[in-house]
Amino acid sequence: MQKWKKLHWEDVADGQDIGSYEMQMDAVKISCGAWATRDSNPIHHDKSFAERGSLKDIIVNIMHSEGLLCRLATDWSGPTGELKRNRFNIRGSCIAGDTCTVSGNIIKKYIGQEDNYMKGLHLVDLQVNALASGKPFCDAVITLALPAKVDKSSH
Amino acid sequence: MALSEKDRSLIGRESAPIYAPDEVCKPMIRHWVEAVEDANPLYTDEEYARSSKYGGIIAPPQMMMVWCMPRMWPWPEFPWVPMAELELPGDYDTYVATDMIREFYLPVRPGDILSYTMKLDGVSEEKKTRIGKGHFITTTQIYRNQRGEIVGKEIRTVLKYKPET
Numbered sequence: 516m517q518k519w520k521k522l523h524w525e526d527v528a529d530g531q532d533i534g535s536y537e538m539q540m541d542a543v544k545i546s547c548g549a550w551a552t553r554d555s556n557p558i559h560h561d562k563s564f565a566e567r568g569s570l571k572d573i574i575v576n577i578m579h580s581e582g583l584l585c586r587l588a589t590d591w592s593g594p595t596g597e598l599k600r601n602r603f604n605i606r607g608s609c610i611a612g613d614t615c616t617v618s619g620n621i622i623k624k625y626i627g628q629e630d631n632y633m634k635g636l637h638l639v640d641l642q643v644n645a646l647a648s649g650k651p652f653c654d655a656v657i658t659l660a661l662p663a664k665v666d667k668s669s670h
Numbered sequence: 671m672a673l674s675e676k677d678r679s680l681i682g683r684e685s686a687p688i689y690a691p692d693e694v695c696k697p698m699i700r701h702w703v704e705a706v707e708d709a710n711p712l713y714t715d716e717e718y719a720r721s722s723k724y725g726g727i728i729a730p731p732q733m734m735m736v737w738c739m740p741r742m743w744p745w746p747e748f749p750w751v752p753m754a755e756l757e758l759p760g761d762y763d764t765y766v767a768t769d770m771i772r773e774f775y776l777p778v779r780p781g782d783i784l785s786y787t788m789k790l791d792g793v794s795e796e797k798k799t800r801i802g803k804g805h806f807i808t809t810t811q812i813y814r815n816q817r818g819e820i821v822g823k824e825i826r827t828v829l830k831y832k833p834e835t
Binding site for chain 1: 701704708709710711718722730731732733735742767768771772774
């Protein structure tokens with residue numbers, strides 16, 4: 516079986532870059548993303564509809580956008596990183612023909628202190644940003660739980 | 671202008687469960703993976719997923735909302751949700767989502783049947799914003815599986831406003 520990346524909480528640091536990737540968002544990719552998220556809104560499929568709403572062409576939908584951001588987080592951590600929380604904001608549109616660039620960095624690493632489902636977990640908050648041909652598209656603060664190394668000096 | 675008594679009475683109310691048309695399944699997971707080009711083996715690699723703490727393939731957590739998107743045909747009857755009954759003083763006809771928070775509590779697996787309820791958390795008084803006057807409306811969607819366990823939540827704030835001309 517292929518060996519997959521396994522990033523440990525101890526090996527990451529505040530401010531660290533988490534990499535980036537690019538995706539060419541042509542009309543087929545945009546429509547594919549809308550159908551994969553069961554979204555029939557014509558703004559994601561029908562160029563003439565988009566033009567009537569003053570857009571140049573169809574746009575990527577919200578659920579697809581979020582998927583693009585979350586993907587960077589687990590690409591970086593490997594499959595042992597667990598998505599816990601996602602605070603997402605839309606800043607603009609990604610239109611057919613745009614190149615979408617997703618990049619990010621660690622805001623901070625911490626152990627969950629609040630009395631909730633993340634209590635005691637080894638967490639990182641990531642700032643993940645997407646641009647559409649260089650213009651703001653969407654961003655998120657993504658909270659990921661990472662595996663911690665066995666540490667004989669603790670507990 | 672203050673919120674009407676009717677609008678204030680809707681705050682805190684929750685809809686009945688709205689069910690996903692299909693159970694969670696591997697083909698739909700794979701379609702999503704294609705759109706995002708996400709190589710996470712937990713979503714598509716049976717051998718890897720079996721060896722993981724999950725014991726098998728799981729759906730991407732961020733697909734939580736996707737499962738519950740309505741059918742296109744036959745067109746479903748939409749159930750009552752508190753937000754649909756808001757009267758809101760003023761002439762507001764445009765929505766923009768301003769903030770979306772999703773929390774993921776439990777893994778979602780092929781065969782699961784998800785449902786969600788929508789609760790109206792709050793409605794602000796009229797605010798003047800950069801794009802126009804309107805009201806901020808906050809709702810929580812609570813997603814459960816067929817065992818009634820809460821698998822995740824979505825807390826969303828939208829601005830219902832009249833664009834500044």
